[in-house]
Amino acid sequence: MSTKPKHPELSERFNADEPRVDWHDATLWWIRQKRDKAAHTLYEDWESLRNTASAIKDNVLGNLADYLESFERQATTNGAIVHWAADAAEHNQIVLSLLQQAGAKRMVKSKSMLTEECHLNEYLTENGIEVVDTDLGERIVQLADEPPSHIVMPCIHWKKEEIGELFHQHLGTPKGNADPQLLTEAARQHLRDKFLSRRVALTGVNFAVAETGEFVVCTNEGNADMGVHLADVHIACMGIEKIIPRREHLGVFLRLLARSATGQPITTYSSHFKSPRKGAQLHIVLVDNGRSQQLGREAFRNSLKCIRCGACMNTCPVYRRSGGHSYHNAVAGPIGAILAPNLDMSKNADLPFASTLCGSCSNVCPVKINIHEQLYEWRQELTRQGKVDFGKKMGLKMMSTVLSSPMVYRSMGKMGRWTMRVMPGMVSNSFNPWFKQREMPAAPKESFRDWYLKNRS
Amino acid sequence: MSVRDQILAKVRANQPVDERPLPDLTSFPVRTSEVLDQFMTVLSTIGGKPVRVADYAEIAAYLHEHPYPGRIISSIPALQHLAEPIPENADPHELENVELAIITGTFGVAENSAIWVTEANYQQRVVPFICQHLAIVLPMDALVANMHQAYERLQGQEYGFGVFIAGPSKTADIEQSLVLGAHGARTMTVFLLEHV
Secondary structure, eight states: OOOSOOHHHHHHHHTTSHHHHHHHHHHHHHHHHHHHHHHHHTTTTHHHHHHHHHHHHHHHHHSHHHHHHHHHHHHHHTTOEEEEESSHHHHHHHHHHHHHHTTOSEEEEOOOHHHHHTTHHHHHHHTTOEEEEOSHHHHHHHHTTOOOSSSSSTTTTOOHHHHHHHHHHHHOOOTTOOOHHHHHHHHHHHHHHHHHHOSEEEEOOSEEETTTOOEEEEESSOHHHHHHHTOSEEEEEEEGGGEESOTTHHHHHHHHHHHHHTSOSSOSEEEEEOSOOTTOEEEEEEEOTTHHHHHHOTTTGGGGGOOOOOHHHHHOHHHHHHOGGGGOSSSOHHHHHHHHHHHOTTTTTTGGGSOOOOOHHHHHOTTOOOHHHHHHHHHHHHHHTTOSOHHHHHHHHHHHHHHHOHHHHHHHHHHHHHHHHHOGGGTSSTTOGGGTTSOOOOOOSSOHHHHHHHHOO | OOHHHHHHHHHHHHSOOSOOOOOOSTTOOOOOSOHHHHHHHHHHHTTOEEEEESSHHHHHHHHHHSOOOSEEEESOGGGTTTSEEOOSSSOGGGGTTEEEEEEEOSEEETTTTEEEEEHHHHSSTTHHHHSSEEEEEEETTOEESSHHHHHHHHTTOOOSEEEEEOSSOEEOTTTTOOEEOSSSOSEEEEEEESOO
16 A cells, blocks of 8 residues: 555645635635536526436447547548557657657646646656646646646635745746736736747647547637647647547537536637648647546446536535645546546545545536446445555444444444543544544433334324 | 557447437527627626627727727728738737737627637637737627537538637636636627628
8 A cells, every 4th residue: 555645634734724724615615606606597408418418428438439530530631640648658758759759848738637647747847848837727836836736726725825925936026916917917928928939739638529530628718729829739638538429519518518617608718629720730649548447347437428627526525625635636526536546546545435425526517427426336346456444444344233233233322422421531532533623512311212212102 | 459459449348338329419499589688798797898880880980999009910801901911821929919809700609608710710820819909800690599509500610720719818716816818818809790
């Protein structure tokens, strides 16, 4: 087992600053409410859109190989060059070799969770390439030398005063100024210079259309387009599950994506890239990195339907109070917790337990992934595979003994109530994880069962 | 076996075999007949500026009243007395100092006020992004209700690059405070044109 800190420990660190946790929680809940409002404007169509999106993705998962071949054929006809990468290492090597071919030492990059998953930035930096993330939130975390904590809002855990200080150090903004307008303007000027001087631009892909070989990139800032249309080489990196069958299906997904993510009716830019600009190159890198394996796990394959809107994070009571970094994975939150164990069971065995299984994630998911059920399935699978630590395993075994025998349950209940009344120090101490951040409830003299037996007549 | 063939073989071996037909998309009816009103309302909500005009002369008059100091480019022949044409084969970096770009939109979508434009509308892909301010001229009758109708219109259409643009460039990455003008256009004016 890896000795890197796990979700409980990382959450504890995040929870050291209570007002900050409250602020983080409230901010994300506000975004969840914006999502609700946007969904309600389409109340007549919303559920049917979710069902349709989910059914389209079902069809994709059942025919993925054919769709990938069709996409490759069409994209090639359109003038793009298609590359295939089995894993993160191959993906990173392909990107590096494209940069070397172009004779470029510097690159601008717009948001791509896939490249986070592959740790592309670290790899390129080690190989002497300077990468500038151009999404404002991503630039902020990049300057701070941190990974994003949210797939849609990478620096949701940062306060504006801290960003003001960061920009003062790196971009020379006035000390003590935390005005979002001023800070955004400073980033605009700083990054405009990068857009105008870089010859290679990398983007992610939101949707790739098998029928036409085109792909769509959604941004609000316009950073993907500023990078690509000013560069000689466009590299687009996508997981193989981003395929959708036909162009008309974009209508369904674009109605759902921004409404679910931020409550906007659509992102400012939905850019459809079909062929390269005259005189420029377009490279598309198709990446597997565990996806074909997840496709074969029947209980978990639906996780590949994800369109990366982040709604499950915004609604999750655990994510909101533990922060994105507590998931130690490129994709945090409930969806990250069902994707991560596929990549590395030992390293990510803690994540499916970072949930209350309340089901809110499944209820907001625009493609109806049964996220909370998969979290529960993963717990069982990880236990079967021996990836769950001894303490948790024994605890659950004991629970199972107590809960499966009414007699044991009753006598344990009695003992528990007595202990809590007579020797509260036995449970209200730092050895009891239930005592952290909360008071133990007052124990009643009798159980409900005893009370009921006495009073039922 | 190449990496490509290995990946495809693995996908083929692991993908589910049960019948999973594509759903019908005709179950999303048009919910409004007031597409112009809805388009204008949504555009204002997302930070854009709708301006109803009768003809190109009214656009010229509007720009006279609301002048943009600096370089103005346009792909529209009727506005050539106000703007230089968009240089077709120039290096896109030369557009760095454009203050205002005025281009034609193909059609707009009422539910989200997104406007479809392709490079055929404005020659250089970077134009609507690199300009400080963007104006799109959209025929008033070129509006559809929702994204399903939008893609019906795009069925079989050929383009190298096309984009739905909905309002000015924006970000809320700093503490969820909305700021207009992230990397693309700081403002977006839409001239809804009565007589083309």
